[in-house]
Amino acid sequence: MKKTWIDKDLCIGCMACVEIDESETLFMDEDGLAEAKENNLELKECQMVCPTSAVKIKE
Numbered sequence: 705m706k707k708t709w710i711d712k713d714l715c716i717g718c719m720a721c722v723e724i725d726e727s728e729t730l731f732m733d734e735d736g737l738a739e740a741k742e743n744n745l746e747l748k749e750c751q752m753v754c755p756t757s758a759v760k761i762k763e
């Protein structure tokens with residue numbers, strides 16, 4: 705399961721979330737969109753920098 709996950713329909717591939725993610729949980733996939741590895745993290749800073757609110761955190 706992924707606690708922090710990416711809504712690909714909203715992602716525009718700006719890379720902001722990946723660049724500030726020190727845990728290296730987020731990465732860019734082959735389509736140029738962000739993707740999350742399996743994780744139990746609340747990557748709130750990544751969520752805050754996303755211009756399209758594509759970084760989601762499960763409650």
Ligand code: SF4
Nearest residue numbers: 715716718719721754
């Ligand atoms: S910050 Fe948002 S729009 Fe930019 S790559 Fe990450 S998820 Fe996609």
